[in-house]
Amino acid sequence: MNAGGDPGRDDYGLPPVDIEVPDDARELARDVQAYHREERARRRRHLAKRLYGPLTRDGMVLPLLAGCLALTLIAATLLTVFTARQAAISLRPPRPGTSPAAGSGRPGAALLNAMVFSAGQPVILSSLPGTVLVLALIPPKCNRCLPDLKQLTVQAPPGNVYLVGVRGEQVEGLAHPLGLGTAYAVDDTENMLPQRYRVKRLTAVVVKTDGTVLREFPRGHWLHIRDDVRALIPSLVPAPGRPATPTASSSPGA
Secondary structure: OOOOOOOOOOOOOOOOOOOOOOOOHHHHHHHHHHHHHHHHHHHHHHHHHHHHHHHOOOOOHHHHHHHHHHHHHHHHHHHHHHHHHHHHHHHOOOOOOOOHHHOOOOOOHHHHOOEEEEOOEEEEHHHOOOOEEEEEEEOOOOOOHHHHHHHHHHHOOHHHEEEEEHHHOOOHHHHOOOOOOHHHEEEOOOOOOOHHHOOOOOEEEEEEOOOOOEEEEEOOOOOOHHHHHHHHOOOOOOOOOOOOOOOOOOOOOO
16 A cells, blocks of 8 residues: 555565554454454364264275175074074984983983994984883993803893994994894994993993993903893883892992
């Protein structure tokens, strides 16, 4: 501006402006406050952008959503698998000897629920034919068991004797010398027998298929097995001098 107050010639190419300088600086208080408000608002926007910026647009939202979707799919898959498995178990027909009447409170339940293999096919001991089973538990490397097994087949009814190979022992080769079929030789190849019956010595076990009676006879103590088996089968007449329902258990197993 020139001394006369009129706009002078602008040598910088800027548009002409009027500048008013107040006589009292207090008149600019409102403008100063408005300026400070704008600065505070700008700083808040800048801080919010720094804090929440990664969660917007192309930041963390898409990875977070992808992770939640993956977890949901995994949970749904596991739930489907476990639900289908439980349904299959509930629809499986009950095995003989595993009914509520033959529960864990009966002495032979644990043994009868064990799974063994006959000719490579899995079977449950309680599903073997016969009301009373005479299980000959044969440990590995039982080289001198054949004479005792012959005595066992003489003392017990042949139709009730089953050879059980303990800890994977193969006993099919013993069935023919004893006059038994291969169906009477089973193997515990998966170690499903209870720990008590993974014997180290030849042992005979007399058990009813309903689990109510369980008796163990160590090697060489098989004199009264026939009478015990007959007494447990209602259709057979007990031997003379033996009670119809034996009350005392034989000596414990190995």
